[in-house]
Amino acid sequence: MDIKSFTEFHEKLLPEFNEFLTEKITKEIKQPILRDSILYSLDSGGKRVRPMLMLATAYSSGVKYDDLPKYFDIAGAIELIHTYSLIHDDLPEMDNDDYRRGELTNHKKFGTGPAVLAGDGLLTQAFYWIAKSELDTSKRMAAVRILAHNAGPMGMVAGQMTDITKEDRKLTEEELTQLHKQKTADLISAAITIGASSADHRISKELVMYAEKVGLAFQLKDDLDDADDGEDAHKNTFPNLIGKEATEEKLRNLVKDALNAVLKENKFDKNLLVSFLDYFRK
Numbered sequence: 001m002d003i004k005s006f007t008e009f010h011e012k013l014l015p016e017f018n019e020f021l022t023e024k025i026t027k028e029i030k031q032p033i034l035r036d037s038i039l040y041s042l043d044s045g046g047k048r049v050r051p052m053l054m055l056a057t058a059y060s061s062g063v064k065y066d067d068l069p070k071y072f073d074i075a076g077a078i079e080l081i082h083t084y085s086l087i088h089d090d091l092p093e094m095d096n097d098d099y100r101r102g103e104l105t106n107h108k109k110f111g112t113g114p115a116v117l118a119g120d121g122l123l124t125q126a127f128y129w130i131a132k133s134e135l136d137t138s139k140r141m142a143a144v145r146i147l148a149h150n151a152g153p154m155g156m157v158a159g160q161m162t163d164i165t166k167e168d169r170k171l172t173e174e175e176l177t178q179l180h181k182q183k184t185a186d187l188i189s190a191a192i193t194i195g196a197s198s199a200d201h202r203i204s205k206e207l208v209m210y211a212e213k214v215g216l217a218f219q220l221k222d223d224l225d226d227a228d229d230g231e232d233a234h235k236n237t238f239p240n241l242i243g244k245e246a247t248e249e250k251l252r253n254l255v256k257d258a259l260n261a262v263l264k265e266n267k268f269d270k271n272l273l274v275s276f277l278d279y280f281r282k
Contacts, residue, residue: 006276037110037118050191051075056272057195073133077126084122142197150190159183185215206264213258220251
């Protein structure tokens with residue numbers, strides 16, 4: 001099987017991956033309220049961009065399509081981390097959001113205590129899944145190292161702390177870039193680099209650059225998508241800081257840099273990661 005389009009790859013693999021996530025959580029989590037709270041957020045209609053990028057990178061590195069389910073534990077761990085971060089982000093003590101994707105946020109549905117514990121459960125279960133993966137020890141250890149580094153206090157959590165402690169003042173462009181590099185881009189970077197390392201592909205500076213540029217581009221597109229609804233009027237976003245046109249130009253440059261980086265990658269089928277960049281042109 002030879003898939004050249006990320007959209008085709010995503011549409012073909014997503015149903016099987018979604019079924020894997022639901023069945024595994026349902027089987028493993030016995031406490032009923034905890035299980036329901038976790039599944040409520042995990043099955044809330046996310047596009048699974050991060051695990052799909054991880055699997056797409058593994059596929060591009062030479063893993064056969066039919067062998068990709070062997071990598072679902074690792075990809076699933078990335079999605080568990082992402083989901084935990086959304087649950088905690090929505091809490092009253094952080095962003096204090098009542099709705100996500102048009103539905104009540106976890107703490108509004110189940111209460112703050114259960115939401116905190118659901119996030120805690122997702123975070124720890126992610127590393128259990130990596131430990132129990134079929135992959136060999138060196139690949140599992142690499143996944144633990146990369147994910148813990150990028151999602152923890154040296155990455156995503158640091159960005160979250162900056163976000164809640166500096167929301168009362170206007171950040172500089174450099175500060176805002178660093179915030180979103182950590183809060184958003186680091187987990188996307190982890191997905192891509194874990195995909196490569198899990199498939200025995202060398203993590204080159206070109207692949208790292210692609211991952212970092214895509215990760216930041218993801219945040220800029222999100223800012224632009226939300227720019228016209230008025231909800232972010234008083235938040236630290238790129239359109240609020242540098243203007244919508246400058247943000248669009250910055251996004252185009254990030255996509256261009258990502259494309260140039262991945263085209264230099266050796267011994268790697270570039271089609272899926274190149275076609276993924278179409279996401280930012282819509």
